[in-house]
Amino acid sequence: MQVATDFLIIGSGIAGLRAAADLAALGDVLILTKADEPAETNTGYAQGGIAVALGPDDSPALHAADTLAAGDGLCDEAAVSVLVGEGPRYVRELSEWGVRFDGEADGALAFGREAAHSVRRVLHARDATGREIARALWARVSALPRVRFRAGARAIEVIVRDGVACGARFIEHGRIGEVRARATLLATGGAGQVFLETSNPPIATGDGVTLAWYAGARVADLEFVQFHPTVLAVEGRPRFLLSEALRGEDAHLLNAAGERFMTRYEPAGELAARDLVSRAIAREARRTGAPIYLSMAHLDAAWVHDRFPNIAAACRAAGLDLARDRIPVSPAAHYAMGGVETDLWARTSVPGLFAAGEAACTGVHGANRLASNSLLEGLVFGARAAIAMATPPQAGGLTHGRVDAAALRPVAATDVPDERALRTLMWHDVGLVRERAALDAAVPVLEGWRRAARAAWRLAEADPALWRLVSLSTVGALVARGALRREESRGGHYRADFPRRDDVHWQIHIVERGHVEAEAPEQ
Numbered sequence: 001m002q003v004a005t006d007f008l009i010i011g012s013g014i015a016g017l018r019a020a021a022d023l024a025a026l027g028d029v030l031i032l033t034k035a036d037e038p039a040e041t042n043t044g045y046a047q048g049g050i051a052v053a054l055g056p057d058d059s060p061a062l063h064a065a066d067t068l069a070a071g072d073g074l075c076d077e078a079a080v081s082v083l084v085g086e087g088p089r090y091v092r093e094l095s096e097w098g099v100r101f102d103g104e105a106d107g108a109l110a111f112g113r114e115a116a117h118s119v120r121r122v123l124h125a126r127d128a129t130g131r132e133i134a135r136a137l138w139a140r141v142s143a144l145p146r147v148r149f150r151a152g153a154r155a156i157e158v159i160v161r162d163g164v165a166c167g168a169r170f171i172e173h174g175r176i177g178e179v180r181a182r183a184t185l186l187a188t189g190g191a192g193q194v195f196l197e198t199s200n201p202p203i204a205t206g207d208g209v210t211l212a213w214y215a216g217a218r219v220a221d222l223e224f225v226q227f228h229p230t231v232l233a234v235e236g237r238p239r240f241l242l243s244e245a246l247r248g249e250d251a252h253l254l255n256a257a258g259e260r261f262m263t264r265y266e267p268a269g270e271l272a273a274r275d276l277v278s279r280a281i282a283r284e285a286r287r288t289g290a291p292i293y294l295s296m297a298h299l300d301a302a303w304v305h306d307r308f309p310n311i312a313a314a315c316r317a318a319g320l321d322l323a324r325d326r327i328p329v330s331p332a333a334h335y336a337m338g339g340v341e342t343d344l345w346a347r348t349s350v351p352g353l354f355a356a357g358e359a360a361c362t363g364v365h366g367a368n369r370l371a372s373n374s375l376l377e378g379l380v381f382g383a384r385a386a387i388a389m390a391t392p393p394q395a396g397g398l399t400h401g402r403v404d405a406a407a408l409r410p411v412a413a414t415d416v417p418d419e420r421a422l423r424t425l426m427w428h429d430v431g432l433v434r435e436r437a438a439l440d441a442a443v444p445v446l447e448g449w450r451r452a453a454r455a456a457w458r459l460a461e462a463d464p465a466l467w468r469l470v471s472l473s474t475v476g477a478l479v480a481r482g483a484l485r486r487e488e489s490r491g492g493h494y495r496a497d498f499p500r501r502d503d504v505h506w507q508i509h510i511v512e513r514g515h516v517e518a519e520a521p522e523q
């Protein structure tokens with residue numbers, strides 16, 4: 001099955017749809033999306049909102065300052081400046097395209113407050129902002145005559161000829177297909193599924209990083225994973241996210257004795273940065289040997305239910321009342337700061353290959369993402385990708401003077417991994433708290449699994465389950481290698497054996513160049 005198009009977009013979240021909205025004016029667009037339901041994306045689950053400097057007391061400069069502070073010394077300032085500077089224009093455009101953000105009684109936009117933002121800056125649509133944005137983008141893009149969708153089509157390989165990306169191979173209903181395109185965009189979202197505990201849906205397996213890495217592209221900052229402090233921790237229930245906006249609206253974290261404990265660990269209390277709150281929760285749970293809870297019982301119950309209807313419904317399904325009960329919480333892998341390295345125009349190091357949204361590493365998040373900046377990143381850099389994709393590729397692609405990680409170590413032959421074993425290893429040894437001995441042991445195991453999964457998949461390429469294992473083990477190995485190499489603590493990366501930030505040695509990015517396999521002969 002051979003398909004031709006001008007522009008290939010892999011992924012139907014905010015980044016892919018926003019790029020498609022502009023590309024459709026320039027040529028034929030094909031969007032591949034691996035879920036049968038195209039709306040099944042991380043975007044659709046985003047709750048709290050989209051950060052943007054549109055409020056009367058706000059400015060792009062203030063938004064940039066908060067973003068840089070959260071990024072803990074590793075943000076790319078030029079990328080941050082693009083994000084906060086162009087964000088207002090693209091968010092206004094979303095409103096013109098029909099996104100209904102919540103408003104105040106006087107009709108002005110209602111800005112929510114979230115941790116580490118110095119002002120109220122987060123536009124929201126109740127607690128289902130991502131769903132509302134995706135609804136409007138989908139309505140716009142699916143009406144464009146030059147856009148085609150293939151749902152249930154999973155990209156498995158970027159086609160590279162003479163060093164230039166020219167499309168992708170994919171699996172659809174057990175058959176392999178091939179799309180030829182003049183520009184290909186990876187808009188494949190996050191990688192939370194690499195960890196046992198995650199807020200991310202099953203589609204979030206880091207495919208963009210895997211696709212890019214095997215195409216020989218550079219990937220960066222993968223050791224930086226954001227762990228969200230509060231998912232619903234009820235045995236047998238999905239790890240539903242309990243948005244930061246709850247704490248922004250004064251929800252308290254309590255130990256089993258009913259005491260607020262956060263200020264014992266962090267002066268900013270419940271509104272400290274996510275990684276700090278996550279580790280404080282883990283420490284307090286260890287100290288007390290009991291669960292940690294989130295409570296809104298001191299707030300007006302009707303207001304709580306009205307402001308957070310979806311979260312209240314998820315709690316109700318677990319037999320809990322968000323406004324009255326103590327809600328058991330735990331941290332979970334939430335967001336990948338690293339990804340496929342790009343320049344300010346979403347160009348990767350392979351000409352013809354672009355990346356945007358959570359799959360990309362533009363450098364806007366540095367070592368830690370400011371809450372609600374990721375929808376904005378997908379929007380702004382999705383639009384920028386469209387502009388760059390319309391330009392013919394130049395040999396050479398992205399060139400950045402960054403640090404390349406050490407070459408792969410030799411490893412012994414291993415069996416194909418069991419998914420649960422892989423995710424459990426990542427959660428315990430490459431998760432919230434890391435240290436050398438565990439990482440030293442984990443890296444060769446993950447690398448062995450990566451090779452075994454890749455070899456098995458090569459013999460059965462139309463098997464999507466095997467490809468999923470290839471992606472989980474590839475991303476897992478890359479995250480673990482970065483975590484072992486970075487001997488300091490910064491942002492989302494915490495090393496118990498190197499608990500401090502070390503700017504002298506580590507104010508750098510860890511970059512790995514992808515592993516190019518022999519090219520298949522031209523068909």
Ligand SMILES: Cc1cc2nc3c(=O)[nH]c(=O)nc-3n(C[C@H](O)[C@H](O)[C@H](O)COP(=O)(O)OP(=O)(O)OC[C@H]3O[C@@H](n4cnc5c(N)ncnc54)[C@H](O)[C@@H]3O)c2cc1C
Nearest residue numbers: 011012013014015034042043048049155189357358372375
């Ligand atoms: C529970 C939750 C709450 C969140 N809340 C917020 C929030 O309030 N504010 C905020 O800014 N951010 C939030 N985030 C983060 C944010 O939602 C994501 O970072 C963002 O939506 C990513 O958008 P994207 O377009 O890059 O990817 P996604 O929206 O994840 O879309 C990825 C797409 O790629 C497809 N895909 C993946 N691999 C392949 C493949 N191999 N072949 C074909 N298709 C593929 C998927 O099927 C999907 O269509 C939240 C995330 C979660 C999980």
